[in-house]
Amino acid sequence: MALRRKQLHVEHAYRQVSAELEAQILDGTLRPGDQLPGEVEMAAMFGVNRSTVREGIRRLESEGLVRRVSPRRLEVSLPRAKDLASRHTRALRLMEITFLELWNVAIATEPLAAELAARAASEANIAALLENQQRMIAVVDAGASPVELDTAFHTLVADCTGNRALTLAREPIAVLLFSGLEVLVPHLPQAPHRQIVAHQKVIDAIRAGDPDTARDWMRRHLEDFRRGFELAKLPLDAPIMPLAQRQVEQ
Structure with a gap:
C-alpha cells in the first residue's frame, strides 16, 4: 500500500x-x-x-x-450492505418517492430475486425462510405488526441468490415499499394473512428448485399488494412517508 x-x-x-x-x-x-x-x-x-x-x-x-x-x-474497509441500503432509503424518503415509483421497480426486482433464489438457495437459506415464515404466522396471529418480518422475508429471498448486485439494488426500494403494509392493514385486515399464503408459495417453489413458479408467485404477491392499496383507496402517487408520520396522521 x-x-x-x-x-x-x-x-x-x-x-x-x-x-x-x-x-x-x-x-x-x-x-x-x-x-x-x-x-x-x-x-x-x-x-x-x-x-x-x-x-x-x-x-x-x-x-x-x-x-x-x-x-x-x-x-x-468495505461498506456493509445494510449501511448502504439505510442511506439510500433515507434519500428516497427525502425525495418523496411515491408508492407507484417504488412498486414499478419492485415488480421487476422481486420476481427476479425469487427466480434466482430457486436456482441457488442452500439448505441454510431455506431454513432461514421457513423460520421467518413461522415467526410471521405467530406475529399475525397475535395481532402484531408483520412489517419487519415481511421486509425480512424479501431480503432473505434475495440473499438466496448470492447475487450482491441484486441485493444492493433492491434493498432500499423494498424496505420503503413494504413499510406500506403498516398503512394498508387498518383498511384491509386480511392483508397479512394473504402475505403469509404468498410467502409460503414462494418458499415452496424455492425449496422445490422451481424458478418459474417462484417468479410467478412473487409477481402475484407484488400485484396483490398493489391491488390492496387500490381497494383501500390509498393514493399510489403519494410519497411514502416514514411510518411514524403515517401512524400519527391516522
Missing part, C-alpha cells in the same frame, strides 16, 4: 481530504485491509492541519470506507 502525496489548498479542505482518499480507494491504490498513515503524517502529505484530516476521515468512517481498528490505527 502506498498513499499518493497531494497538496491541498482549498476552502473546506476536509472534503478534499475525504474525496482524495475515497478516489484512491475506488481506483485500487488503497485496498480493504490496508492501514492508513497516522493523522499527523497525512496532514503533512496533504499540506493541511491535523483537524482537517480528522474531519475528512470522519466522513469516510460514516460511509463505511474506513474503520478505526484502534484509537490510533485506521484501515480501509
Whole structure:
C-alpha cells in the first residue's frame, strides 16, 4: 500500500481530504485491509492541519470506507450492505418517492430475486425462510405488526441468490415499499394473512428448485399488494412517508 502525496489548498479542505482518499480507494491504490498513515503524517502529505484530516476521515468512517481498528490505527474497509441500503432509503424518503415509483421497480426486482433464489438457495437459506415464515404466522396471529418480518422475508429471498448486485439494488426500494403494509392493514385486515399464503408459495417453489413458479408467485404477491392499496383507496402517487408520520396522521 502506498498513499499518493497531494497538496491541498482549498476552502473546506476536509472534503478534499475525504474525496482524495475515497478516489484512491475506488481506483485500487488503497485496498480493504490496508492501514492508513497516522493523522499527523497525512496532514503533512496533504499540506493541511491535523483537524482537517480528522474531519475528512470522519466522513469516510460514516460511509463505511474506513474503520478505526484502534484509537490510533485506521484501515480501509468495505461498506456493509445494510449501511448502504439505510442511506439510500433515507434519500428516497427525502425525495418523496411515491408508492407507484417504488412498486414499478419492485415488480421487476422481486420476481427476479425469487427466480434466482430457486436456482441457488442452500439448505441454510431455506431454513432461514421457513423460520421467518413461522415467526410471521405467530406475529399475525397475535395481532402484531408483520412489517419487519415481511421486509425480512424479501431480503432473505434475495440473499438466496448470492447475487450482491441484486441485493444492493433492491434493498432500499423494498424496505420503503413494504413499510406500506403498516398503512394498508387498518383498511384491509386480511392483508397479512394473504402475505403469509404468498410467502409460503414462494418458499415452496424455492425449496422445490422451481424458478418459474417462484417468479410467478412473487409477481402475484407484488400485484396483490398493489391491488390492496387500490381497494383501500390509498393514493399510489403519494410519497411514502416514514411510518411514524403515517401512524400519527391516522
